[in-house]
Amino acid sequence: MHMADALLSPAVGGTMWALTAGTILYSARKLKDKIDDKMIPLMGVLGAFIFAGQMINFTIPGTGSSGHIGGGMLLAILLGPYPAFLVISSVLIIQALFFADGGLLALGANIWNLGFYPCFIGYPLIFKKIIKGRFTNKGVMYASILSVVISLQLGALSVVFETKLSGITELPLSTFLLLMQPIHLAIGIIEGFITGAIVLYVRKLRPDLVENLEGIKTLPSGVSIKNVLISMAIIALITGGILSWFASTHPDGLEWSIEKIYGKPEVPEHPSPITEGLKTLQEKTAILPDYSIPSTSKEESETSSWPQVKPDTSLSGFLGSIMVLLLIFLFGFCIKIIRKSKTKHEI
């Protein structure tokens, strides 16, 4: 369920970055004075545990294919929301850097989709409310399946909206939802079952360890999830607004300047910057940047989104691409040769 950079627009990616950064700062501030010293190595090792655990496969019942756990809810149950959110963030940062799962721009979106929902909705609002401190077999199972399912559904829903708002995919919203939500329902049930089973089994084997964990878990009582949600919504609106304004006015400005450089004659009569700005603002009120909607009027998209549509240009594009690729290859080759001669000198 990792989003990829190639599917995100800078505006959506940036908004999710802001949201995630806000949540990380908030969690870090919450932890700063309340944290138990023991928590520091514990968080690191449990992050590594999630990583290691994801390497172990199991067969998904009924399908024969194999899968691995996500582990977000397990962390939230073991550590509490704030430390768990930081641990999930760090796991995803390492995955983005070393395995290129997701990507750097998509990192914000990924941390949000996979970390925020289990830590700040699934665990405090569902799991804890159902359990109420009594760890019965049935209760734990029921609570963990329900909380994981809901967190994953919210995560999948976010993936759909982030992709859709970025405007890269042509997939209609309804089809997209129909593809994503049921799959994640199935994944959620299995993951929830595994999470519950692990929580119960570890409790049975080593009650002392679990008690120890409960002791250092820091969830300041009466934490207001509502405040978190409201402030996050405000951050989203502000950054989303600013970034998409940038995204929509800037490329247009650049394209306009290219036309000026190329000296194309059919530049429409000089629009003044003010009317131009107003126009884009108006377009902005329709939430999506213009290039992301698959064009309501056909002619417009054909002139604006792909300005150089002429059979003539495809040939020059092709030739130019080969030329540029050759040049880049040559460039790399030169650097390599310079490197080699340098190292020889040093020897």
Next chain:
Amino acid sequence: MRFDSEYFNLGYLDTLSYKDTFIHRLDPRTKLLVTLIFIIFVVSNSKYEITKLIPFLIYPVFLLTSGNIPLRAVLKKILIISPFLIFIGIFNPIFDKRTIYMIIGIPISQGWISLFSIILKFILTVSSAILLIAVTSFPGICEALEKMKVPKILVIQLLFLYRYLFVLLEESLKIVRAREARSFGKRGKDIKTFTKILSVLLIRSLERAERIYQAMLSRGFKGEIHLLRKHSIGFNDIVFAASFLTIFYILKVYNIVNIFGEELKSIFF
């Protein structure tokens, strides 16, 4: 086996990052920021853009060659295009059928163009992210994050996670081998066994955390962790950042491929 290769990959990138080249010596902040800006430039191209994306290859190629990184370290990652990307992208040719041009009589629809554009963006962003870690060690990245005012607890968490990642991966590698040796085909890989295996791994991890904490205490840990700062921004950093940012801007404003293409066409035809 997937596990071994993933584990190997992680360790391999780690060893690559301790080389000593011009690019390895740059301040991690510079490389992190330039790479981020590169990704934003790449992604901000329109969904039907192909020709403008191609020249951007220069940045990954520069990191690869000047960092003396073997090509296959990166190629492996790019060739296995993420299934999610294909899953999303493959619908573009199906839903977006407006023909945009004909190449030797074969109509090319906009959907194929946008799918190709997605794949190009994927190659550029993934290769630059992998190369970033290959030319900057992970502790280096953490140092950069700390200097850029990322909360210290997250930085410490990342360093701890990275340090024990290899230990715990080895542990789960042992577990997987033991399970493999005791099971035939799919047997022994069912959920029931799996949850027990994972529970045991979790218990071992918790115990390890306890031991680490005691070891830290015995070495004088008082709740404060001091981080090593090795790098500083120098002349080379400024040159590197300034020249690449200029290049990105030029590539964004001018369509280099078309300019070259027009030239070539006027020569040959």
